[in-house]
Each structure stands twice: as C-alpha cells, then as structure tokens.
Amino acid sequence: MRSIGRSIAVELARAGCDVVITGSGRSPDAFPADEKQAGWRDIDSVAEEIRALGRRALPVVNNVADPDAVAALADTVVREFGRVDFVINNAGAARAGDRVPVVDVDPAAWRKVIDVNLNGSFYMSQVFGRQLIAQGEGGTIINISSVGGKLMAPNTAAYAASKAGLHALTAAMAGEVGRYGIRVNAICPGIVSTSRLDDLSSEQWDAIINTYVPLKRAGAPAEIGSMVVYLCSTQVRGSAASSTAWMAGRSPGDSGLAPGRRMPRSCSDGESMYTSASQGVALVTGASRGVGRGVAEALGAAGMTVYLTGRSTTEGASRIGDTPLHGTLHDAAAAVTAAGGQGIAVPCDHADDAQVKALFARIANEHGRLDILVNNALCIDDSLIEPGPFWTKPLAQADMFGVGLRSNYVAAWHAAPLLIAAGRGLVAFTSSYGAGCYMHGPAYGAQKAGCDKMAADMAVDFEGSGVAAVSLWLGVQRTERTEIAARLRGDAYGDFMARSESPQFVGAGHPCAVARPRTFRAVRPHADRRRTRAALRRARRGRPRAADLAQYPGRAVRLPSGASELRSLR
Structure with a gap:
C-alpha cells in the first residue's frame, strides 16, 4: 500500500494510461498491520484505484525472475x-538475509536479490524491448534503481551489486535501442517512505533521516511516480536516447511532520503539480534566448510570474562572429506571457553588482517574495568552441568566472532572504557534464564544477528553510548558439545535434520543484579510463564525437508531466 510501484501505476493512470500491474502474489499474512486493517488486497486494490480513475487495469501475478513467466506476461x-x-521495471527483492557482511551472505539470499533486481529487469527489458522495436513507434523503458548502487554501503553487497548492474544495463541498452526511438532511463531514489522500511525502529529511522537528508524529510512514493510520468511524456522526446536520469532525493519538510517521521501518502497524492507554482514568482538570468528563455517559457506555462534578465535589447545586436543571434529579452518576456504566465523583462548586466541589487529590490517591492531563482547567465567568448589548448585562446574565456560563477553567488545571496521568507523555493544552476570531463577547456569545466559545488554547499546552508538548491547537468541544447556552432563547425559538432534536447526540457521541472520542493544530486557514472583519454584527445583536437556524450549521462532532474503529453496504452 505504501510503495513506489503503487504510486507509479496510479500516477500513470492519472496521466491517461491503461496499466498492467504485476505482483509476486504474496500472502496476506505478510502484509503490514496498516494494510491488513485497511483490507488491502495487493495488486487487486491497485487495479481498483486505476479503474476509479477511468482507465483499464490488468493485475497479473508474475515472477520476473523467471524468463518463461516474463514471456508469458508479454x-x-x-x-x-x-x-x-x-515498461517500468520496479520489482525488487524484499530486505532479508542479504543485509549482512559479504562473508556472511547466504548464497541463496544473494541469488534471490540478483535474480529479482537485476535479472528480472533484464528479462523484462529484453522481451518488451523486442515488442517495442516490432511496433516501430518508439517507447520508454524505466528501471527503478537506487542510490545504493552508487553509494555501496557496508552490509548491502547484494543490493548494491544488483543496482550497480542495473545502471550498466540501462546505459548499454539505451545506446542500443535509441535508433528505434526507444528511451531507456534509470531513476535512483534516495530514502523513500515505504513499507519496506518498516523493519527500522523509530530511532534508526530518525538517525538515517537526520544524518543523510539535509532537508529532514524522506521522499514520498508519489514523487517517484511523477518522475516516471515525466520520462514517459512527449516532453522528453528531444533528449538523448543514451542519457540516464539519475535521481537522489533530498526533500524540504513542508508537511508539518516532525523531523525524521514518515510522510503519509495524503500529503502528496492527487495534488496538482502546479498548485504552488501557479501563484509563484521566478527569476531567470540570461534569458534573452537559449536555455534561459526555454526555462522562462516553461515557468510561464505553469502560470508563474517570471522576471527575465539579459543584455540583448536590440534585435541582431548580439553576434557569433559575423552571424547575428536573433531574439531579444523583450521577445522572451512576451513569449512567457503568451505561454500563460506574466513575463517581465529587466535589462541587467550581472557583472554589475549595483544592477543586480536593484533587480532584487524591484522584485521585493513588487511581489515581496521569490520562489525560484535560475542562475543561467554566462559570459561566453566566441572562441569557446575553437580547437586548441587554453593558452592559444583569448584570456576573455576567464570572464566566465565573473558572469557565470561569481554572478551566480551574488544572485543567490540577494535571493536567499526572499526565498526563505516564502517558506519554500528553489535555487537552480544550469551546469553540464563538462564539470566532470574535458569539454571546451579548463575555464568552462571549472565554471561548471564551481556551480555544482556551490549548489551542494548552498543546500547545506538552506537546511530546514524549505529551500532547495540543485545543479542541473544539461545535455546538448538545441539553441540558436549551438545551431550556429553546428553550421560553422559541422565536422566537430554536427553529430551532437542529433542528440540535442530543447531548452523547454530543462524548464519543465522547475514548477514541480516548487509544488513539491525536492533537491537532487547528479550521480556521475564512472567512465572507462581508456575511453576518457580518447575522448580527451578528440576534444583537444576540436573533433569530439557524439558518442563521447554517453560517457557522462548523469543528470539531476525532476520534471513533471500532464495527461495530454502521454500516449495511452491501447
């Protein structure tokens, strides 16, 4: 009843899907006390919830660890x-005798965990992957994994190994079936309040929450369901098929519960993703075009009032070499208003602290609050994409440390009192996998790594305030600047555009983060060293490959979707 699987099924039904749900057929004697008291009937009860939403439901008792049973299910x-x-692979072996040191693990317990968590996901992905390919219309496979596959804590060897293997399965399969329009992603929840953790005492639960969750609240299953709905939606169609969405939860406690206590389902189930966002105020820096504009438009679509800053006030005044960059700050603000929000253009040079101070004074005077700050402004020199080592390029590349790093700190410093006064909110930094690999040279990489570190440390400082801080690792963005780069240097960057994503992809998550504030951190997969060195050589020669992107699929996102964005199961 208190499970991730139930919430995923219900959220998909709420979004317009007919749902097939499977279970192991466990005995009612094994149900927790609250399930027995409620008359819970496992997957049959979930099926009733789905039907009550007007969708078809088919409950099937099935053993995912049996390949023949999975074939019969298909x-x-x-x-x-x-x-x-x-296809959502959520089945997991129950916590049992495997949670002991490796030298004490019973081989039978080891096999059970691997068979269900890893082999089961493989059988399901293989059989249903074949069906998706045969249909020829794309599709989505989502593996529900865990941060345990990256943290690899003591006494969790079987569980951690199964989840780490699931990460590898996800990444490998994504690269194989992307050409068929099939996306494969893994979601790695942090600590989520489900009945599987009922064996922990109150003291153990409080210790885990207080030690590992800076914002002092466990995640709710419905929040994972919302992430699944988003990854199944049409909003993701522009994202790279090989990318993996990693999610590790840190949640501000806005439910009124005492720190460390489980959050009941009623706190999150059925509420609108945009309940808070539709009344909110956001600031997006560097929003004249590109990612900033895309984020601002998405926030406007959620009904927010959005302040946009930038320096492009005259059409064609900004250029890359001799090529003009189209779009102005006021055009972007008008697009926000057209999307359903209120766009307010504020010309601002983020290198000037006085202008930034005046910006926040205006927001405080006009609204008295701020719910979202998106730090996106970045000073990019035209030489960024040119080949060659850093000392052969203009020193102007270091300007990214001014507008792009210091400016982010200044904006967050001014925003913090307004965010805290609102009682919940989000500071988001637009970062890149370039923070963890060679990309565009050391200045770019240092600026992105600095954003990641800034977000992590700000999250600690915001502890207990209801404000979250995140750093979003963006994939290749389909913006005016990247499209020009692809035309000018198609030999080096043309292939990347085939894996590009729209700026609206990034923007879609911010309203949800306000409605259900939650902090996530990117988990960067370990890349093979030989491949990394090869990618480094290609990058230095200015001839990177699109495949290099797949080495760093980590991305910290939590993005919502609505029923209109899903194709129902027919």
Whole structure:
C-alpha cells in the first residue's frame, strides 16, 4: 500500500494510461498491520484505484525472475491491449538475509536479490524491448534503481551489486535501442517512505533521516511516480536516447511532520503539480534566448510570474562572429506571457553588482517574495568552441568566472532572504557534464564544477528553510548558439545535434520543484579510463564525437508531466 510501484501505476493512470500491474502474489499474512486493517488486497486494490480513475487495469501475478513467466506476461499484455508503450521495471527483492557482511551472505539470499533486481529487469527489458522495436513507434523503458548502487554501503553487497548492474544495463541498452526511438532511463531514489522500511525502529529511522537528508524529510512514493510520468511524456522526446536520469532525493519538510517521521501518502497524492507554482514568482538570468528563455517559457506555462534578465535589447545586436543571434529579452518576456504566465523583462548586466541589487529590490517591492531563482547567465567568448589548448585562446574565456560563477553567488545571496521568507523555493544552476570531463577547456569545466559545488554547499546552508538548491547537468541544447556552432563547425559538432534536447526540457521541472520542493544530486557514472583519454584527445583536437556524450549521462532532474503529453496504452 505504501510503495513506489503503487504510486507509479496510479500516477500513470492519472496521466491517461491503461496499466498492467504485476505482483509476486504474496500472502496476506505478510502484509503490514496498516494494510491488513485497511483490507488491502495487493495488486487487486491497485487495479481498483486505476479503474476509479477511468482507465483499464490488468493485475497479473508474475515472477520476473523467471524468463518463461516474463514471456508469458508479454503475450498476455499484447493479447489484452494490442501493444505496450512504457515498461517500468520496479520489482525488487524484499530486505532479508542479504543485509549482512559479504562473508556472511547466504548464497541463496544473494541469488534471490540478483535474480529479482537485476535479472528480472533484464528479462523484462529484453522481451518488451523486442515488442517495442516490432511496433516501430518508439517507447520508454524505466528501471527503478537506487542510490545504493552508487553509494555501496557496508552490509548491502547484494543490493548494491544488483543496482550497480542495473545502471550498466540501462546505459548499454539505451545506446542500443535509441535508433528505434526507444528511451531507456534509470531513476535512483534516495530514502523513500515505504513499507519496506518498516523493519527500522523509530530511532534508526530518525538517525538515517537526520544524518543523510539535509532537508529532514524522506521522499514520498508519489514523487517517484511523477518522475516516471515525466520520462514517459512527449516532453522528453528531444533528449538523448543514451542519457540516464539519475535521481537522489533530498526533500524540504513542508508537511508539518516532525523531523525524521514518515510522510503519509495524503500529503502528496492527487495534488496538482502546479498548485504552488501557479501563484509563484521566478527569476531567470540570461534569458534573452537559449536555455534561459526555454526555462522562462516553461515557468510561464505553469502560470508563474517570471522576471527575465539579459543584455540583448536590440534585435541582431548580439553576434557569433559575423552571424547575428536573433531574439531579444523583450521577445522572451512576451513569449512567457503568451505561454500563460506574466513575463517581465529587466535589462541587467550581472557583472554589475549595483544592477543586480536593484533587480532584487524591484522584485521585493513588487511581489515581496521569490520562489525560484535560475542562475543561467554566462559570459561566453566566441572562441569557446575553437580547437586548441587554453593558452592559444583569448584570456576573455576567464570572464566566465565573473558572469557565470561569481554572478551566480551574488544572485543567490540577494535571493536567499526572499526565498526563505516564502517558506519554500528553489535555487537552480544550469551546469553540464563538462564539470566532470574535458569539454571546451579548463575555464568552462571549472565554471561548471564551481556551480555544482556551490549548489551542494548552498543546500547545506538552506537546511530546514524549505529551500532547495540543485545543479542541473544539461545535455546538448538545441539553441540558436549551438545551431550556429553546428553550421560553422559541422565536422566537430554536427553529430551532437542529433542528440540535442530543447531548452523547454530543462524548464519543465522547475514548477514541480516548487509544488513539491525536492533537491537532487547528479550521480556521475564512472567512465572507462581508456575511453576518457580518447575522448580527451578528440576534444583537444576540436573533433569530439557524439558518442563521447554517453560517457557522462548523469543528470539531476525532476520534471513533471500532464495527461495530454502521454500516449495511452491501447
């Protein structure tokens, strides 16, 4: 009843899907006390919830660790519904005798965990992957993993190994089926309040929350369900098929519960993603075009009042070499208003502290609050994409440390009192996988790494305030600047555009972060050293490959979606 699987199924149904749900057929004697008291009937009860939402539901008792049973399941799904669009691998072995030191693990307990968590996901992905390919219309496979696969804590060897293996399976399969329009992603939740953790005492629970969750609240299953809905939505179609969405939860406690206590489902189930966002105020820096404009438009679509800053006030005044960059700050503000919000253009040079101070004074005077700050302004020199070592390029590349790093700190410093006064909010930094690999040279990498560190440390300082801080690792963005770069240097960057994503992809998550504030951190997969060195050589020669992007799929996102963005299972 208190489970991630139930919430995923219900959220998908709420978004317009017919849902096939599987379970192990556990005995009612094994149900927790609250489930027995409620008359819970496992997947049959979930099926009733789905039908109450007006969608078809098919509960099936199935053993995902049995490849023949999985094949039979696929036959049943296709026979009953004619197709499948989304496959969510959530089945997991129960906590049992595997949570002991490796030298004491019973081989049978080891095999059970690996068979269900890893082999089961493999069987499901293989069988249903074949069906998705045969249908020829793309689709989505999502593996529900865990940060345990990266943290690898003591006494969790079987669990950690199964989840680490699931990460590898996800990344490898994504690279294989992307050409069929099929996306493969893994979600790695942090600490989530489910019945699987009922074996922990109150003291153990409080210790875990207070030690590992800076914002003092466990995640809710419905929040994972919302992430699944987003990854199944059409909003993700522009993202790279090989990328993996990693999610590790840190949640501000706005539910009124005592620190460390479980949050009941009623605190999050069924509430609108945009309940708070529609009344909110946001500031997006560097929003004349590109990612900043895309984020601002998405916030406007959520009904927010959005302040946009930038320096482009005259059409064609900004250029890359001899090529003009189209779009102005006022055009972007008008687009926000057209999307359903209120766009307010504020010309501002973020290298000038006085202008930034005046900006926040205006926001305080006009609204008295701020819910979202998106630090996106960045001073980019035209030489950024040119080949060659850093000492052969203009010293102007170091300007990124002024507008792009220091400016982010200044904006967050002014924003913090307004965010805290609102009682909940978000500071977001637009970063890149370039923070963890060679990309565009040391200045760019240092600026992105600095954003990541700034977000992490600000999250600690915001502890207990209801304000979250995140750093978003963006993929290749389909912006005016990157499209010009692809035309000018198609030999080096043309392939990347095939894996590009729209700026609106990034923007879609910010309203949800306000409605259900939550902090996430990117988990960067370890890249093979030989591949990394090869990618480094290509980058230095100015001839990177699109495949190099797949080495760093880590991205910290939590993005919502609505029913209109899903194709129902027919």
